[in-house]
Amino acid sequence: MDPEAARTARDSLELVFHMSNILDTGLDRHTLSLLISLCDLGLNPESLAALIKELRQEKQNPSSEQQQRRMG
Numbered sequence: 001m002d003p004e005a006a007r008t009a010r011d012s013l014e015l016v017f018h019m020s021n022i023l024d025t026g027l028d029r030h031t032l033s034l035l036i037s038l039c040d041l042g043l044n045p046e047s048l049a050a051l052i053k054e055l056r057q058e059k060q061n062p063s064s065e066q067q068q069r070r071m072g
Helices: 003-022 029-040 045-060 064-071
Strands: none
Touching: 003 029, 029 045
């Protein structure tokens, strides 16, 4: 990647990170970078958002099945 493209990518990530903080998403730069890369590869952003919401819910409220896997 040429230096100008790298700078543009960094600036874009900083802008996205700033927007993320304003919206209080709790996503760090690394996670945002991964999500941007997945979108660039053609994954649906709405599907990614739904997945993140689901993973957060599972983390906050683990089902009994998940708890059994951890214990067993």
